[in-house]
Amino acid sequence: MSVLATNYLTPTGREEAWRFTPLNRLAGLHDGTSTTVERKSLALKGDLQPGVRASRISRELVPSVSESSDAIVARVHSEVEDVFVLDIADDTHLADAVHLFRSAGGSDGAELSQVRINVGANSTASVVVENSGSAILGEDIEIVLAPGAHLTFITLQEWANDSIHTARHHAILDRDSTFKSVTITVGGSLVRLLPTVEFTGPGSFADLSGVYFATAGQHLEHRIHIDHGVPKAKSRVNYKGALSGEGAHTVWIGDVFIRAAAEGTDTYELNRNLLLSDGARADSVPNLEIETGEIVGAGHASTTGRFDDEQLFYLMSRGIPVDEARRLVVRGFFAEIISHIEDEEIQERLMVRIDSELEKVGQ
Amino acid sequence: MSTLEIRGLEVSVITDKGAIEILKGVDLTIRSGETHAIMGPNGSGKSTLAYSIAGHPKYTVTGGSVILDGADVLAMKVDERAKAGLFLAMQYPVEVPGVSVSNFLRTAATALRGEAPKLRTWVGEVKAAMNALNMDPGFSERNVNEGFSGGEKKRHEIMQLELLRPKIAILDETDSGLDVDALRIVSEGVNRAKAANDLGVLLITHYTRILRYIKPDFVHVFANGHIVEEGGPELADKLEEKGYAEYVGS
Ligand SMILES: Nc1ncnc2c1ncn2[C@@H]1O[C@H](COP(=O)(O)OP(=O)(O)OP(=O)(O)O)[C@@H](O)[C@H]1O
Ligand SMILES: [Mg+2]
Numbered sequence: 021m022s023v024l025a026t027n028y029l030t031p032t033g034r035e036e037a038w039r040f041t042p043l044n045r046l047a048g049l050h051d052g053t054s055t056t057v058e059r060k061s062l063a064l065k066g067d068l069q070p071g072v073r074a075s076r077i078s079r080e081l082v083p084s085v086s087e088s089s090d091a092i093v094a095r096v097h098s099e100v101e102d103v104f105v106l107d108i109a110d111d112t113h114l115a116d117a118v119h120l121f122r123s124a125g126g127s128d129g130a131e132l133s134q135v136r137i138n139v140g141a142n143s144t145a146s147v148v149v150e151n152s153g154s155a156i157l158g159e160d161i162e163i164v165l166a167p168g169a170h171l172t173f174i175t176l177q178e179w180a181n182d183s184i185h186t187a188r189h190h191a192i193l194d195r196d197s198t199f200k201s202v203t204i205t206v207g208g209s210l211v212r213l214l215p216t217v218e219f220t221g222p223g224s225f226a227d228l229s230g231v232y233f234a235t236a237g238q239h240l241e242h243r244i245h246i247d248h249g250v251p252k253a254k255s256r257v258n259y260k261g262a263l264s265g266e267g268a269h270t271v272w273i274g275d276v277f278i279r280a281a282a283e284g285t286d287t288y289e290l291n292r293n294l295l296l297s298d299g300a301r302a303d304s305v306p307n308l309e310i311e312t313g314e315i316v317g318a319g320h321a322s323t324t325g326r327f328d329d330e331q332l333f334y335l336m337s338r339g340i341p342v343d344e345a346r347r348l349v350v351r352g353f354f355a356e357i358i359s360h361i362e363d364e365e366i367q368e369r370l371m372v373r374i375d376s377e378l379e380k381v382g383q
Numbered sequence: 384m385s386t387l388e389i390r391g392l393e394v395s396v397i398t399d400k401g402a403i404e405i406l407k408g409v410d411l412t413i414r415s416g417e418t419h420a421i422m423g424p425n426g427s428g429k430s431t432l433a434y435s436i437a438g439h440p441k442y443t444v445t446g447g448s449v450i451l452d453g454a455d456v457l458a459m460k461v462d463e464r465a466k467a468g469l470f471l472a473m474q475y476p477v478e479v480p481g482v483s484v485s486n487f488l489r490t491a492a493t494a495l496r497g498e499a500p501k502l503r504t505w506v507g508e509v510k511a512a513m514n515a516l517n518m519d520p521g522f523s524e525r526n527v528n529e530g531f532s533g534g535e536k537k538r539h540e541i542m543q544l545e546l547l548r549p550k551i552a553i554l555d556e557t558d559s560g561l562d563v564d565a566l567r568i569v570s571e572g573v574n575r576a577k578a579a580n581d582l583g584v585l586l587i588t589h590y591t592r593i594l595r596y597i598k599p600d601f602v603h604v605f606a607n608g609h610i611v612e613e614g615g616p617e618l619a620d621k622l623e624e625k626g627y628a629e630y631v632g633s
Contacts (some may be wrong), residue, residue: 027568174581207552217409237390237511275589329440329441330477331478331479332525333438333439333440333477334473334476334477334479335479335482335487335490335491336438336460336461336462336465337437337438337461337464337465337470337471337473338462338465338487338491338495338543338547339462339466339491339494339495339547340462340490340491340494341462341494342460342461344490344494345462348479348482348486348487348490349479349482351481352479352480352481352482352526353480353481354481355480355481355482356480356481359390
């Protein structure tokens with residue numbers, strides 16, 4: 021065990037990036053007062069498919085390939101012993117998803133973890149990261165897509181309700197690559213995710229979607245940041261959240277930057293929140309900064325609303341009881357994103373989880 | 384044999400400026416097999432009557448009663464009213480994003496019949512109902528009313544009427560927005576439901592055209608929140624010719 025050093029700018033809560041986060045519930049991840057444990061909870065499930073390699077490599081040999089102003093990410097970069105590296109070779113087309121599991125099982129100390137996913141040129145792959153159990157976790161996942169690479173990246177935050185999890189999911193997209201992410205956050209006491217995208221080559225496409233459901237006392241935060249620094253890249257963001265119960269709090273930030281060089285950019289971001297009870301709060305802040313007018317399109321929308329009584333009435337007028345009608349409407353709300361997950365077992369598991377979150381609403 | 388008795392029904396909507404009284408004492412009795420047409424000017428309260436019977440939360444009943452076969456409809460929740468045998472084909476059917484027609488129909492049929500219909504016969508039943516209304520089978524996989532044209536929404540309502548087999552149905556301007564052929568097809572659907580289940584029908588309309596297909600036994604003129612005249616089918620022709628001038632205002 022070692023005490024984290026405090027050689028980074030420690031957030032105070034006044035910073036724009038931290039103003040929504042209850043720092044006192046971060047268990048010292050942000051200011052170094054937490055003790056770290058030597059736990060390496062991430063593991064690969066199943067056999068390796070041809071063209072896939074998973075290894076732990078000493079940090080010195082796998083330096084970070086991106087910058088971050090986030091204090092916890094910076095700490096991960098300087099503290100971890102080794103990096104979990106997943107390599108997918110060039111010209112590989114994986115038949116099955118690569119499953120990574122993190123079953124943390126311990127909140128006796130904080131785990132810091134760095135992950136690198138390299139997707140080779142002209143390869144097609146899916147990676148699923150499943151998080152469950154109790155944990156205090158500071159994580160950084162860097163994803164590097166070579167020219168022509170296509171990656172579907174699914175993360176499931178199905179944590180136990182005492183877990184604390186901060187993570188950056190940083191994707192770097194080279195020419196003609198596609199990065200499709202689905203971020204699901206339903207568990208945890210405090211989850212703060214930074215899905216960030218950096219384009220390094222034209223013709224690339226980032227498609228970020230997410231689902232979150234916060235019940236009483238949960239703080240679930242997603243801060244998206246997309247940096248269009250090269251011409252002719254495209255990005256889409258679509259996150260949907262539901263909230264219920266006293267103190268349920270969600271934060272969605274969508275920062276999109278279109279730099280002067282990024283002519284031909286096409287971007288649209290969307291966040292919708294469904295408030296299922298009083299006492300819950302959804303913050304939703306889309307933000308677009310544009311330095312060139314030579315773009316295909318740029319837009320955003322954000323809505324936060326209550327249950328649609330008309331929809332409930334319509335369903336109930338056909339004999340459907342109120343609980344079932346609510347379940348249909350909420351499932352329907354999320355279906356747009358969940359039905360696109362190319363894994364039926366995960367789809368069904370999530371719908372069941374949403375049903376059970378919903379059952380807490382009436383109580 | 385079912386009877387829906389509406390007695391002295393008074394209904395208000397609550398607004399920022401207080402309650403506004405819309406229904407001012409409606410009396411009407413509908414029995415199995417009977418078809419009652421209600422005609423009346425815009426804003427007279429016809430949809431309010433329809434929604435109040437179905438239990439829409441927007442409307443507050445301030446007086447009167449609605450009894451179906453001895454049971455107090457106003458004391459029932461919305462789904463219970465459907466289970467008791469009431470059906471409302473809405474003037475503006477609601478879109479329900481992310482919920483497929485097939486899932487919706489099966490959930491409704493399961494709730495109303497008390498058990499899930501056998502999958503094989505059910506699929507056939509839905510197909511036949513769609514077919515009869517000239518609906519593309521692809522509608523099954525679309526979300527409820529989402530992106531449906533006006534006429535498609537109305538066909539979808541009548542398809543539900545046929546599948547869910549109520550005792551008494553209220554059709555709120557089901558004919559509005561239908562082209563000539565669709566009007567005939569939809570009317571045939573209503574007549575099939577009448578024949579199959581001895582359905583009682585309360586048909587709200589602005590036009591006599593639909594009454595050529597669905598023959599009313601009684602015609603009621605609705606104005607200013609209540610029924611102002613009653614008669615047989617000939618009353619509809621008179622209204623078409625002379626309008627509502629003698630019933631409203633002055
Ligand atoms: N929230 C509200 N505030 C004020 N007035 C309302 C409200 N809701 C309904 N009304 C009024 O109630 C009256 C009756 O409406 P209703 O929809 O029942 O009429 P209708 O007879 O069905 O008309 P139409 O033939 O146009 O369909 C209308 O004048 C309408 O403006
Ligand atoms: Mg109306």
